[in-house]
């Protein structure tokens with residue numbers, strides 16, 4: 602069957618995590634808000650990603666919502682694995698340390714959501730990680746989000 606994800610218009614996030622003194626981050630576009638109260642989000646991650654087991658081990662992660670000027674970062678963090686490389690050192694990625702999670706808050710994002718793992722559901726070849734948002738770190742309010750559609754990075758147009 603044809604890939605179904607290309608039909609969706611998605612935001613682009615970076616999921617960052619700290620587990621056993623190691624930090625890592627990966628690009629993820631399969632992410633969504635799911636509940637107001639408690640405030641819950643989901644991100645769907647393949648068990649093959651290094652980030653997958655790091656979230657399961659630590660029980661915490663950060664969902665960083667990327668801005669339209671962060672496409673190169675999204676490409677980089679989505680094209681290599683933390684198993685083979687220290688992406689933060691090699692990529693010179695700027696970040697602060699999250700007060701609730703110890704995980705990296707990527708600089709320059711629209712917002713970073715610090716999350717505690719609320720649930721973990723196996724769904725086909727991915728795992729749905731449900732995160733309860735403990736803290737919202739807002740970035741530059743003038744920045745627009747980076748989008749992804751038909752396997753191409755996109756930017757937001759004007760509103761109606």
Ligand SMILES: Cc1cc2nc3c(=O)[nH]c(=O)nc-3n(C[C@H](O)[C@H](O)[C@H](O)COP(=O)(O)O)c2cc1C
Nearest residue numbers: 627628629630631646647650651652679681682683
């Ligand atoms: C635009 C884009 C979106 C992606 N979305 C996801 C996703 O939602 N879930 C997933 O498991 N992998 C996704 N990936 C692939 C991971 O980012 C990629 O496999 C990454 O290298 C995993 O890194 P890690 O092994 O350090 O965790 C995406 C990649 C790109 C470029």
